[in-house]
Amino acid sequence: xxxxxxxxxxxxxxxxxxxxxxxxxxxxxxxxxxxxxxxxxxxxxxxxxxxxxxxxxxxxxxxxxxxxxxxxxxxxxxxxxxxxxxxxxxxxxxxxxxxxxxxxxxxxxxxxxxxxxxxxxxxxxxxxxxxxxxxxxxxxxxxxxxxxxxxxxxxxxxxxxxxxxxxxxxxxxxxxxxxxxxxxxxxxxxxxxxxxxxxxxxxxxxxxxxxxxxxxxxxxxxxxxxxxxxxxxxxxxxxxxxxxxxxxxxxxxxxxxxxxxxxxxxxxxxxxxxxxxxxxxxxxxxxxxxxxxxxxxxxxxxxxxxxxxxxxxxxxxxxxxxxxxxxxxxxxxxxxxx
Numbered sequence: 001x002x003x004x005x006x007x008x009x010x011x012x013x014x015x016x017x018x019x020x021x022x023x024x025x026x027x028x029x030x031x032x033x034x035x036x037x038x039x040x041x042x043x044x045x046x047x048x049x050x051x052x053x054x055x056x057x058x059x060x061x062x063x064x065x066x067x068x069x070x071x072x073x074x075x076x077x078x079x080x081x082x083x084x085x086x087x088x089x090x091x092x093x094x095x096x097x098x099x100x101x102x103x104x105x106x107x108x109x110x111x112x113x114x115x116x117x118x119x120x121x122x123x124x125x126x127x128x129x130x131x132x133x134x135x136x137x138x139x140x141x142x143x144x145x146x147x148x149x150x151x152x153x154x155x156x157x158x159x160x161x162x163x164x165x166x167x168x169x170x171x172x173x174x175x176x177x178x179x180x181x182x183x184x185x186x187x188x189x190x191x192x193x194x195x196x197x198x199x200x201x202x203x204x205x206x207x208x209x210x211x212x213x214x215x216x217x218x219x220x221x222x223x224x225x226x227x228x229x230x231x232x233x234x235x236x237x238x239x240x241x242x243x244x245x246x247x248x249x250x251x252x253x254x255x256x257x258x259x260x261x262x263x264x265x266x267x268x269x270x271x272x273x274x275x276x277x278x279x280x281x282x283x284x285x286x287x288x289x290x291x292x293x294x295x296x297x298x299x300x301x302x303x304x305x306x307x308x309x310x311x312x313x314x315x316x317x318x319x320x321x322x323x324x325x326x327x328x329x330x331x332x333x334x335x336x337x338x
Contacts, residue, residue, distance in 0.1 A: 002275070003018075004018065004181070005063075005184075007019065007176070008175040008176055008178075008183055008184040009172045009175045009176075009184065011176075015176070018182070019176070019178070019182050019183075022181045022182040023178070023182045025180075025181050025182070026178055026179045026180065026181060026182040026183065029179050029180050029181070030179050030188075033155075033179075033186070033187070036157070037157065040157040040158070045157075045158070046158075047157055047158050047159070047160050048134050048158060048159065048160060049160040050134065050137040050138065050141065050148065050159070050160070051137075051138070051141045052137065052140065052141050052145060052146065052147060052148050053147055053148070053162040053163070053335040053336065054137065054147075054148045054149075054150055054159065054160070054161045054162055054163075055074065055147065055148070055149050055150065055161070055162065055163045055164075055165065055332060055335070056150040056152075056153050056154055056156075056159075056161045056163070056164045056165065057070050057071050057074070057149060057150065057151060057152070057165045057167065058150075058152050058153055058154025058155070058164070058165070058166060058167070059152075059154065059166060059167050059168065060154070060166060060174070060185055060186055060187040060188075060189065060191050060192070061169075061174060061175065061184040061185045061186060062180070062184050062186065062252075063169070063172075063184060063252035063253065063276065064169075064251045064252025064253060064276055065167045065168060065169045065201055065252065066167050066169065066199075066201035066202075066217065066219065066319070067151060067152060067167050068115050068118065068119065068151065068299070069201075069217075069219055069317060069318065069319040070165065070167055070199060070217070070319055071087065071119060071149055071151050072119060072122055072123060072318070072319065073318070073319040073321070074149055074332065075087070075119070075123045075125055075149065076123070077329050077332070078147060078149075078332065079123075079125075081333055083146050083147055083332075083333070083336050084144055084145050084146045084147070085125055085145060085146070085147045085148070085149060086125055086126035086127065086128065086140035086143065086145035086147075086148055086149070087116070087119055087120075087125060087126070087127045087128070087148070087149050087150075087151055088127075088128050088129070088130075088133050088136040088137055088140065088148055088149075088150050088151070088153070089113065089115060089116040089119075089127065089128075089129050089136075089150070089151040089152065089153075090113075090129065090130075090131060090133075090151075090152060090153070091112055091113035091116050091129025091130065092113050092115070092277055093113045093114065093277040093279070094109075094110070094111055094112045094113035094116070094129055095110060095111060096111045096112065096129065096130075097111075099129070099130035099131065099132070099135075100128045100129065100130035100132065100135045100136040100139050101128065101129050101130060102126065102127070102128050102139060102143070103116065103117065103120045103126075103127045103128070103129070107120065108306075109302045109303045110279075110303070112127070112129050113129060113277070114277060114299050114300075114302055114303055115151060115299065116129045116151065117302050118298055118299055118302050119151065121302065122298075122316075126140055126143050126145060128140055133150060133153055133156055133158070133159045134158065134159055137159065146336050147332070147335060147336055154166065154186075154187075155186055155187065162335050163195075163197065163331060163332065163335065164194070164195040164197065165195070165197045165198075165199060165328070166191070166192060166195055166197070166198050166199070167199045167201060167217075168198060168199065168200045168201065168214070169200075169201055169202070169252075169253065170200045170201055170202035170203050170204045170216075171202055171203070171253070171256065172253065173204070174189055177189065192212050193212070196213070197215075197328050197331070198212055198213065198214040198215065199214060199215050199216075199217050200214045200215070200216055200217065201217050201219070202217070202218065202219070202256075215321060215322075215324045215325050215328070216321070216322065216324075217319050217320065217321055218319075218320045218321075219260070219317040219318070219319060219320070220317065220318050220319075220320045221235060221260065221264065221315050221316065221317045221318075222234060222235055223235060223315075223316065224238050224295065224313045224314065224315050225301075225313065225314055225316065226310070226312070226313050227301055227304060227305060227308035227309075227312040227313065227314060228308045228309060228310045228312065229310070235264050235265070238266075238293075238313075239264070239265045239266060242266075242292075242293050243267060244266075244267040244268070244269045244292060245261065245266050245267070245268060245269065245292060245293045245294070245295045245313075246268070246269050246270045246271065246288040246289065246292050246293070246294045246295070247261055247268050247270075247271040247272075247294070247295045247296065248271065248272050248273075248274065248284075248285065248288075248294065248295075248296050248300060249271075249273055249274065249296065249297050249300065250273075250274035250275060250276060250277065250278030250280070250297075250299070250300050251276055251297055251299060251300075252276050254271075254273025254274070255273065257297055257315075258271050258273075260315070260317075261295060261315070266295070269289070269292055270287075270288060270289075272287075274300075278300075278303075279303065280300070280303050280304055281307065282307040282309070285312075290309065290311055291311075292311070293311050293312075293313055294309075294311055294312045294313070295313050295314070295315060296312070296313070296314050296315075297314060297315065297317075298314050298315065298316045298317070300314065301314035
């Protein structure tokens with residue numbers, strides 16, 4: 001984990017040096033982002049309304065908060081309701097030959113980016129990546145979609161949206177509460193009051209400091225899948241077969257993944273956290289004993305298929321909610337029916 005992330009989220013002693021040093025830049029960031037928002041709200045900068053309704057799933061900070069499992073959950077709900085849904089994404093880290101880029105069966109995570117490729121592989125719906133979300137949305141409209149889900153893009157005010165969902169990490173919340181670069185926030189926490197649909201991923205670590213209504217989400221896992229063979233084994237059977245594993249994670253908070261493994265009953269021999277959207281090669285994991293299974297996230301796995309080894313496995317997770325999520329699902333249904 002980078003030093004600055006330790007300062008933002010874990011009260012590292014370096015905060016006494018870095019925060020005062022970076023705070024003036026945070027003030028500049030606040031002024032620039034406030035001006036940008038004002039220009040869009042006043043109509044000086046033009047925002048564009050796509051043909052289709054758009055649901056934005058985003059956050060007010062940086063790092064992985066659990067947006068992708070929420071997007072996948074919403075796609076599955078739309079499919080159950082008979083809604084033809086597509087996804088647009090920035091495609092961070094992707095290197096497609098042209099944009100907007102519509103994924104197909106020949107696409108790779110290198111071209112599309114890890115999260116869009118994961119969504120496409122898991123859900124088999126149209127997914128378009130590109131920095132210009134207006135063009136991406138227009139491309140989906142040409143492919144029979146009735147609804148667009150934007151994976152991230154909360155601050156992409158050029159794109160008008162019908163509904164916003166803000167996802168919050170229940171463990172890290174808003175870090176030190178400061179804007180970039182002194183803190184991890186892209187917008188002030190007052191932004192949470194602008195949408196009724198707030199989702200908290202995991203148990204809140206500081207529940208006494210949270211004063212907004214939200215829906216709780218838990219990430220659940222029941223199986224592991226072999227990268228090389230595609231073999232699927234239940235968690236219980238995997239734990240019975242292997243007494244220990246090695247683990248890697250290249251997500252916003254790698255420790256969350258490692259904690260999940262131990263909570264599932266797995267014993268971790270060795271683990272390593274990589275930066276979010278890390279690019280891998282086979283040599284990235286040379287230090288791990290090949291006689292012990294290497295377990296990774298699904299987001300990591302989609303970048304490792306081409307050089308996978310027989311002892312590599314990944315853990316797919318699903319977003320789980322209580323009945324309070326039905327209000328959000330009904331709001332999405334109404335977008336298509338109106």
